[in-house]
Amino acid sequence: MNIKDGVFQIISNGIDDKDFKVTDSTPLIGDSSVLDSMKLVELCLALEDFAEEKGFEFDWISSQAMSRSRSMFKTAGSLATEFIHQMGVKK
């Protein structure tokens, strides 16, 4: 499983509808988000653990965390991109 699939799997784990397929455009914040605020924080904790497995520290604190245009949580794709970016920079 590559890193992006790993991130998508972790997102899927937090979605109640087990048939839902996570794609690049799956929204994680805003009105059409598939996660509520509690699930979003749980996702952050799970990604922190995943990053630890991969040997780096995932920083999910951001001034733009809840911004619909610039947040890393905007979509599943943007979150995976940020995760991979931090892995590249910090490893």
Next chain:
Amino acid sequence: MIVVTGSSRGLGLAICERLQSLELDVFGLARNVSNATFPSMSCDVSSYEEVKKVALAIKKDGKKISGLVNAAGIASMNLAVTTPPNISKNIIETNLLGTIFCSQLIAPLMMRNKHGSIINFSTIAVSLGLKGESVYAASKAGVEGFTRSFAREMADFNINVNCIAPGPIDTSLLNGITPKQIHNIVAQQIIPKQFCPDDICDLVELLFDDRSKSLSGQLLQVGGA
């Protein structure tokens, strides 16, 4: 394990000693921990990076965190118009930002267990609007606001967040305040009596007891205001 900030003296130290007497594991944070008689780590709570180091160290250690007491605080009695900017900055950074930094970095350790209690500290000076305490009261009013909102954010994770607002308790924080000034403040409380560190420890003990699980986002004013 319960993390207590400001653990080297005053209320923070009294709380650590009370929790230890109840055979609870305590982890103290203070700028100077050289005389600590319990596990401690040096930390300036107004430094985000230092608090982050503490959170990482605790996580690495694998200790389960069940509570956080944000007791670190400083006071400076002065009129707002004569308070130097560096003092105002220092008060806000230690009292308000220190509470925020510790809460946001230690709380995730509790969120994993879906259990915990966070206790913040304000002051009766906020409710009474005490003269000569404007900046101090402003920093603590911020702590009260943070407590109420953060309590809602933490409720999903079964973590209670409350705030204790003492009147003038006999600790080093009262240095420079005359007995007459203390009497004048105490006289404005609903129960016009000066309480002691043990009374605050009783409330801390109560908030760590499962019997207070229905309380969150609340302000407990010692002596009443």
